[in-house]
Amino acid sequence: MKHDTIHVFTSAQNDTPVNSDFLASLELYCNVRGAALSIIPIRYANPSAFKRSVEDTWDKRIVPYMMDTVVDFGMFKVLGDLKIQATTLSPLNGLEPLTQGKTTIVAHGQIQLKSCPRLKDDPPIVLTTTGSITENNYSETRVGYIADFNHSLGAVIVEQDEDCFHLRHISAADDGSFIDLDVKYSGNAIEYVRPEALVLGDEHAWFADDGVAMATHWSGSSMVKELNPKVLVRHDIFDAYSVSHHHENNFFVKYKKLESGMTLERELVNCENYIASTTPLGTKSVIVGSNHNSHLMKWLQEPRSALDIANARMHSKLKSMVLENYHDTGKMEDAFTLYMKKQLSDMPNVEFIGDQSYKIAGIEIALHGDAGPNGARGSAKGLSRLAHKSVIGHSHSPCIEKGCYQVGTSTGLNLEYAKGPTSWTNTHCLIHENGKRQLVTIINGKWRL
Numbered sequence: 001m002k003h004d005t006i007h008v009f010t011s012a013q014n015d016t017p018v019n020s021d022f023l024a025s026l027e028l029y030c031n032v033r034g035a036a037l038s039i040i041p042i043r044y045a046n047p048s049a050f051k052r053s054v055e056d057t058w059d060k061r062i063v064p065y066m067m068d069t070v071v072d073f074g075m076f077k078v079l080g081d082l083k084i085q086a087t088t089l090s091p092l093n094g095l096e097p098l099t100q101g102k103t104t105i106v107a108h109g110q111i112q113l114k115s116c117p118r119l120k121d122d123p124p125i126v127l128t129t130t131g132s133i134t135e136n137n138y139s140e141t142r143v144g145y146i147a148d149f150n151h152s153l154g155a156v157i158v159e160q161d162e163d164c165f166h167l168r169h170i171s172a173a174d175d176g177s178f179i180d181l182d183v184k185y186s187g188n189a190i191e192y193v194r195p196e197a198l199v200l201g202d203e204h205a206w207f208a209d210d211g212v213a214m215a216t217h218w219s220g221s222s223m224v225k226e227l228n229p230k231v232l233v234r235h236d237i238f239d240a241y242s243v244s245h246h247h248e249n250n251f252f253v254k255y256k257k258l259e260s261g262m263t264l265e266r267e268l269v270n271c272e273n274y275i276a277s278t279t280p281l282g283t284k285s286v287i288v289g290s291n292h293n294s295h296l297m298k299w300l301q302e303p304r305s306a307l308d309i310a311n312a313r314m315h316s317k318l319k320s321m322v323l324e325n326y327h328d329t330g331k332m333e334d335a336f337t338l339y340m341k342k343q344l345s346d347m348p349n350v351e352f353i354g355d356q357s358y359k360i361a362g363i364e365i366a367l368h369g370d371a372g373p374n375g376a377r378g379s380a381k382g383l384s385r386l387a388h389k390s391v392i393g394h395s396h397s398p399c400i401e402k403g404c405y406q407v408g409t410s411t412g413l414n415l416e417y418a419k420g421p422t423s424w425t426n427t428h429c430l431i432h433e434n435g436k437r438q439l440v441t442i443i444n445g446k447w448r449l
Contacts, residue, residue: 006035006449009078010155011107011130012066013042013086014056016137021176022153023061023133025185029178032190035157038078039065039133040107044086062133075123075165076103076158084108087138087147091129099127103167105158106130110150111169113400113439117421120413124425124441126167128400130156150402154178159449166448169400171436179432181440181448182227196361197286197431198229199391201398201408202236204292205274206267209412211445212426216410217278223428223440223447224280231284233365235393235407237275238336240295242267243311246417248304253416257310264296264311272343279350289334289354290368290393296336297322362389362435369394369406380406391429391437398427398439405429405437 008030012018030037039062058066067080079098084091084106091108096116098104108129116125131154138144138151153172157180158165170178177186184191200216217224224232242264247253256262279285287293299305300322305315318335321342326332337352344350358366369392372382383390384404396409408427418424426442440447 005160006033007073007158007160008035008037008155009040009105009107009130009158010037010133011040011042011109012058012062013044013109013132013134013137014058016134018059018062018134019153019172019176021187022172022178023176024187025172025176025178026133026155028188028190029180029185032185037065038067038080040078040080040130041066041068042086042107042109042132043083044137072102073158073160075160076105076167078105080107082106087143089143089146089150092127095127099125101125103127103165105156108132109134109147109152110402111152111154111171111400112402113169113398115397115399115408115423115425115427117423120418120422123164124443128156128167128169130154131169131171161444161446161449164443164446166441166443166446168438168440170438173434173436177434179434179436179438181430181438193433195227195229195430196433197231197233197363197365198223198227199233199365199393199407199429199431200235201410201425201427202290202292202393202396203234203274203410204236204239204415205271206239206241207411207415208274209410209426212410212442213278215426215442215445215447216428224278224283227430229283229430231286231360232279233286233288233360233391234275235288235368236290236292237287238271238290238293238296239267240292240299243299243305243308244295245298245302245304264314268314268339268343272340275340275344275350276347279347281349283349285350286358286365287337287340287350287352288366288368288393289337289352291370293336294334296339297334300335359388360431361433363431363437364388364390365431367392380404389435389437391431396425397423398425398429398441400439405439407439408441 071078103126109132111131113128118125131152136148136151138148172178370378372378380401384402389403391405398408399406408425430438
């Protein structure tokens with residue numbers, strides 16, 4: 001097989017109609033971009049939908065694209081001969097050892113993605129499925145109904161760069177069209193479209209990685225400048241390192257902060273400037289209520305804050321602000337939100353959201369990911385059980401788990417509490433006008449070919 005620069009991988013189920021509109025859009029994409037299309041066959045016996053053939057049959061239009069072998073592309077590999085049952089609820093479960101330290105693609109009609117642990121100096125390792133080019137065709141059974149619900153018309157794109165590769169999924173709308181980054185492919189037409197939103201990997205402004213910030217915001221070819229999303233969705237924009245409860249009994253970290261002049265005021269000013277400098281005109285910043293943002297309120301509520309001499313003035317100012325607001329409104333609001341609203345009052349394009357629902361193109365973006373149902377610890381798996389599609393943050397490890405997409409981080413990978421191997425990556429998520437989502441990862445300062 002020719003090792004082209006751009007590859008598109010999807011799957012096709014036997015004895016099942018191909019979605020002709022999606023196939024036409026994929027062929028257009030490959031022609032425009034000079035990409036190689038590969039379709040991996042999936043075999044499934046569905047006695048309740050179609051009369052079983054003696055032999056598997058495939059639409060003759062896709063036969064030239066079919067591959068069913070293992071192909072190693074150097075930076076990633078495709079297990080074209082791995083047959084996963086079409087109705088498997090979680091197709092990637094247990095497959096992590098098969099990666100052998102290399103991003104691995106397998107065929108399945110459900111789109112799922114995991115970031116696998118690696119040493120911090122190693123490139124990201126992703127394990128992912130493809131989605132499908134064929135229509136829903138499952139048995140009228142419990143597992144068939146679930147597989148039908150999770151079935152996705154989609155594919156995975158891999159762009160090979162000089163020193164890295166870029167992997168992202170495309171998902172087709174009902175008419176077979178799809179959007180990749182800022183271009184819509186529909187049958188025989190292409191159209192440039194502005195993304196509805198870019199959900200940023202957890203930012204922790206004090207620890208924002210310069211290379212990630214350049215690739216996201218500031219360089220001439222940054223994601224924000226090239227794609228021009230209507231909304232930036234921002235998780236853990238504040239770190240609260242200066243007053244973190246995790247350091248309360250750590251003498252050496254507290255000493256290091258004192259020696260370096262690290263104060264709450266400096267961290268808040270840094271965060272304020274970061275929000276202002278990364279929110280362009282014509283774009284809205286939506287600040288999601290997050291656990292690190294709320295660490296400031298946690299500090300104010302604890303007795304230790306009254307004895308924090310280095311931050312005494314800011315302690316008094318913030319506590320007074322919260323209490324005055326309570327007397328004016330009857331609400332005990334979050335200290336970080338109150339402070340930033342005041343400091344950024346001349347920026348109407350910055351909005352702070354708390355527990356209330358906030359949807360963009362039908363996608364719920366108000367969930368940070370730290371809190372799950374009924375007070376349980378949050379996770380993509382737990383939140384995927386909600387009736388709403390969502391994009392969350394919190395774990396710094398991207399994943400796709402059914403209706404829940406999770407972003408990574410905008411920091412470096414060597415934060416103080418990040419011990420041992422890591423599955424963290426610098427991954428953001430695009431939300432398109434058709435309600436489809438794309439995870440986009442920054443590697444070596446680049447986010448696309």
